[in-house]
Amino acid sequence: MNIRVMPENFGQGEWVGNTTLHPIGVLVLGISILAILAFNRDKVLQPFFLLLCFISPAQRIVVAGADFNFFRLAILTLFIRVLMKGENKFFVVQPFDVLFFIYTVVYSLIYAYSSGSLGDPIAKGVELILLYFCVRSVARTTPDVIKVFRFLSLLSIPVCCFFIVEAITGRNFFSVLGGVPEFTKIREGRLRCQGPFPHPIIAGCFWAILFPVFLSMYIQFKQKKYLLACVCAFFIVVTTASSTTLLALLSAPFFMSLYLVRKHIKLLFYSGLACLVCLHMVMSAPVWHLLSRIGAVGGSTSHFRYMLIDKFISHSHEWFLLGTNSTAHWFFGAQDLTNQFVLVGVRSGFLGLFLFVCLLWLFYKKIYFIVRVSQYKVFSWGVFSAMSVSCVSFLGVSYFGQAVYLFNFLFSIVVCMLLHSVYVRKKENDKALLNKGALL
Incomplete structure (x- = not known):
């Protein structure tokens, strides 16, 4: 069997481990660091997302083997600011926080063992835990979370302009920063x-995730600027010309429409699951073979996605316990793990995959409760839809780069929104009781 030879640093980029600096990148980083330290608490996350939307991951500083890309430096600055200003004292540990911490630690340790490399997996795990901690410390209410997405809606306009120019000229002006052609x-x-x-x-997934949030904000607040953000996000995804991102984008209106039948969402979920089981029993091929028939643009590798899931299941004995460091022998090109669930299983075994699924399940449980009690019901459903869009895209891609930070940001804000919704509801109930007592 022929084994596809992957380039060195496959899945990481040739810039990893090498200091790459550009004056524009350094200037934006400097401004972002100063803003993180100086801004008010409710705006402190905005500079970080500015970096995500306009700076290439290639921009980094490597000191004695320690690799600090600009996103990591911004997270470290956030962490220092939270400690300096004592904003961490408002962090009250919740069950979701514990599960996220356990999953990240388990994933990082098993991945470090299976890959034989200690530094990078542990560094990424610490990075995500710090980001989660900082978001939980500074975004304490649903309005705080809304301000972050409002800023992203504004950023969508210039980002869309750059993508349209790239689509017209065929040249990527961000290439001066390195890391992109x-x-x-x-x-x-x-x-x-x-x-x-x-x-x-990754570009398409990033903005496909944001599309339902912008749509929910337009419905919730009736402001046309969010409709413009939806249009910008749509054009960004379309210019990426990827089946995975287009299908994820097209799924967003479907998930948003489920808001109308949200009281029956559990019935719909279990009915859909039952349909898949029935299809699996009556089809000559496994039910995941349906993925091979999906393709929104020419050149789609949908059959590759099906083969990856199929071999992942048939080779479960290799990764089940402590993951595996090689999938090259599964089939030609199988090193390219274009499925998030497969990636988690291969890198961290069944335990890591189980914890990841539990984290998703608990997220949906919490956000469904938030929708029931929050005054921002439609916006909360937009966050629900954003995570659902991610799950759709997981069938065709495993996240890296900026998409990892946005995805984990969704995990961190669900607890902030939950605590705020419960607090507001309790306050309203207490006020209602006081008014009732006054009437008596």
Whole structure:
């Protein structure tokens, strides 16, 4: 059997481990660090997302083997600010926090063992835990969370302009920062724009996740600027020319429409699960073979996605206990783990995959409760839809780059929204009781 030879640093980028600095990148980083330290608590996350949307992951400083990309430096600055200002004293540990911590630690340790590399997996795990901790410390209410997405809605306009220019000219102006090609990649005659993101699919997923949030904010607040943000996010995803991102985007209106039948969401979920089981029993091929028939653009590798899941299941004995460091022998090109669930299983075994699924399940349980009690019901459902869009995209991609931070940001804000919703509801109930007592 032929084994596909992958380039060195596959899945990481050739810039990893090498200091890469550009004056523009350094300037933006400096401004962002100063803003993180100086801004009010409710705006302190905005500079971090500014970096995510306009700076390539290639921008980094490597000191004695320690690799600090600009996103990691911003997270460290956030952490220092939280400790300096004592904002961590408002962090009250919740069951979801514990589960997130356990999952991240288990994933990092098992991945370090299975890959034989201690530094990078542990560093990424610590990075995500620090980001989660900082978000939980500074975004204490649902309005705080809304301000972050409001800022992202404003950023969508200039980002969309850059993507449209790239689609017209075929040149990526972010290439001066390194990490992205100067000339836009072409597949089946279609330009695959990526801007400052490490891959077109990651760019598409990032903005596909945000699309339902912007849509929910337009419905919730009736402001046209959020409708403009939806249009911008739509065009960004379309210019990436990827089946995975387009299908994820198209799923967003479906998930948002479920708000109308939210009281029956559990029945719909179990009914859909039962349909998949029935299809699996009556189909000649396994039910996940349906993925091979899905393709929104030319050149789609949907059959590869099916093969990856199929071999993942048939080779479960290899990764089940403590993951595995190689999938090259599964089939040609199987090193490219374009499925988040497969990636988690391969890197951290069944325990890591189980904890990941539990984390998703608990997220949905919490957000469903928030929708029931919050005054921001539609917006909360937008966050629900954003995570659902992620789960759809997981069938065709495993996150890296900026998408990892946005995905984990969704995990951190659910607890902030939950605590705020419970507090507001309790306060309203107490006020109602006082008014009732006054009437008596």
